[in-house]
Amino acid sequence: MKGIAEAVTGLERQLQQASELAGATGMPGVGGYLAGIYHAGQQRVICAGYANTAARIDMTQDTGFPLGSITKAMTTTLVMRYVERGEIDLDGAVTAYLPDLTLQTPGHVDTLRVRHLLNHTHGIDGTGLMPSAVRGRDAVKSYVDALAGCGTLFPVEQFVSYSNPGFSIAGRILEVVTGIPFTELLERELYEPVGMADSATSAEQAIMRRTAVGHTLDRRTGTIRPVDLFALPPSGAAAGSTAVVTIADLLAFARTHLANGRSPSGRRVLSAEFSALMRTVTHDMQTPNIPPIGYGWWLLQFGSTVAMWHIGGTPGCTSHLIVLPDYDFAFAAFGSGPGAPLRHERHTLWLLRDYLGLEVPVTVTFDAATSVDDAAKLAGYAGTYRTLQYRHDVRTVEGHLEHSVTFEPMDSDHARLGAYAGGPQPTKLAPVSNGIFAPADRPAESFTGPFGRMNLVSFHGTTPDGHPSHVGRALALARRDT
Template sequence: MSQEKLSEFVEATARKLGIPGVAVGVWADGRESYATHGVTSVDNPLPADRDTLFHLGSVTKTFTATALMRLVAEGKVELDAPVRRYVPELQLADEQAATHMTVLNLLNHTAGLGVRLVVETGDGDDALAGYVTRMVELDQIAPPGTRASYSQAGYNLVGRIIEKVTGLTYERAVAQSVLEPLGMSNTFYATDDIMTRRFAVGHNPDVDGKPTVARQWKDTRGNNPGGGIASSVSDQLRWARFHLGGGGTVLPAEVLHGMKKQTVELHGSTLGDAFGICWFLRDVDGVRTVGHGGSGNGQFSELLLVPERDFAVTVMSNAGPDGVAFNQAVVRWVLEHYLDVVDRDPEPDPHDPARAQELVGTYDIDAMTLTVRTDGTGLTLEVLIKPELRAASDKELPADYPPFDIGLLPGDADEYIVTSGAFKGQRGFFTRDESGAIVGADLAGRLFGRVQAAS
């Protein structure tokens, strides 16, 4: 595959979707290729390049997990140990969960914790400790070990384990144990480090659909372990090559590659068929892929590895909501044109009004509501940040998206697929209780509990 064809596709797709700035890196056949397009900001435009910093959001979790696994390899942490061995002050709403939750439960999202905690605990070195103190306010949606449900809060707690075991701040511990040994000199947490370099800002559409700068660049320091890192596509390919390689001085090879082995199955998710340790594992066209995505305020990232082909692709974009569609389009194009691996969406069943009506209602998690509606001819799904959180926040929160059309997939598993909008192709499923009643909806690995059925 030629550099020219990659660049042509990236530019054409970014222009079609109206993304101000994008950066793509590919590792294939033992060499790196890059394609960039556009600008860092519509207000203060600089060309996006291979060293431009983007906010990676939840791709940060792969760094947090790797730093924790180094402590495991050094015999300082045990995966099956209770979290309270390392963070004895931990208090949760469910005391049984706090007692029995293990380190592995956090790493593979089986701790049963709610998605996130919207709190501000400052920018000091005690920010993460303060965040963990507030976790008593977090919902416990399932007993530890009983199901997978993605949790930002769980990874922030992993970060606190790292602090307690190393005696360092989370950021310093990751830099010392992972970033510096790998020569990742263009990857940072602190805005003081980021602002002296070329960096992309996020964008969200205004009332006319025109991209406008998102003023909050990234989340609070207490959320750094789950989503606070910024990096470039060149550094991300370095990160990918490390995880494809032998581990070097950072991790023994068996520990490194053990992170990519299934620990728990996922059901009905576009993100993957299973979790390893942090990584989403997914079979695409007969090939196992290993990856993680991330999102912030108008910024989106994707990192995908194909270990059996010694292949990786990383994509970053700086506009919502269509940055998601851009990243997915690039990843799919790269897989097909470099590896002859085709990622196809399943086809939904024809609309069934009776089947659809059973799902209509409101579902929620701590920070968002999910509403399923029908007009008799189809289903829509709308996800909104709770208005009381917007009203209470003194920071700019990411924009809400218009409702998506969804279709139910064949079979009796209550699986669905998004068929329109920025999240087209995203899959999820509805959960039933023992009596067969719908009690939850899964989206992007997160369980939304049902709070109101259609009247």
């Protein structure tokens, strides 16, 4: 078996090559980068670039960074601790804990069970919701209260669609059961027993130590600059808006799950039974762009082994965690700037293939003959699909499909997020198989890793007139509007 030093050398070489390609400005589209590897009892962290390019603050191994949605795996771990204690029932009705929970779709809340919150099968259309008016103890409650203005995308368990509401509701259930605000509970019931001593739960805590900020592309100058918004509102804390961690602490969390719920210090955080339950498939969409889901973990198949995976995003930042129990291996990474996902993808594939020696086949092949056999079938996919604050337009253009996404803020409070939502850039799609399409300007190999697969576009369900009812991209679905 190869040693961890070889893995570190390989990643450092890739980072150096990327920096050389970009010249003195650093890696293409990246302000700073952190990566950590744990393998069979050994652990190393490497860093490159800046935590803040404007202030010229170097990225260091102990720099904290906004975690984003990897927090969802931590929220799930917290819920499972209370399920194990008998204080929360996975099959219990959500309204038993939150009787005032309301949605616009009549009767939907009555069908919700706690487990639906943890595997993205709840169907609530609210992932773009991020109210900011309330801070402090009632922040998470304010998120759940705001769901009264949201509808649904599909009936419970019909599909899997990545979203924030389920975990915000789960966070609120934890608050109601314990009487403790979510961020305090995260510190007490997860950070402390796992040994995440350098992690924070708020921007106020993070500012007291070296912390990386997000970066974006300045379109006027063509250079990378810090973003204007450090963190998302605290109302989404349980879904990933406020946690700030270090690579070493994130690896400690990964190692706890590698050890079936026992932390690196030897403390029991979760039983082996419930740790295994989190990585057991609960729903499989049977499509390459939305992997099978356990509880809190996406589950990726590489040959005969299964990897637990999650990503996180906050303004200008992307975090990444992949955990392979069969190999006692975990890779954690953070990058700021639009080029970070590509770095995560390349490093992950190199580690899987070249370091661990796993078989990672190309996910898709372009096959127009089996995908779309006439213009009428192609036109059937066309239409407008919507999810809260996002409009997906699918059109037929000169014999192919074109897909674009437009951000439509629901109010002035959410409009500030528009700068990080991106503009409606139409993407020409090429058929892969029935109901699956890929950006036509990219080679099939670019859709092999977990990040690349999210760029695939899939169509699901059927309307009464025979058209697809939903479109899927980046792990999430939107419902046909017209």
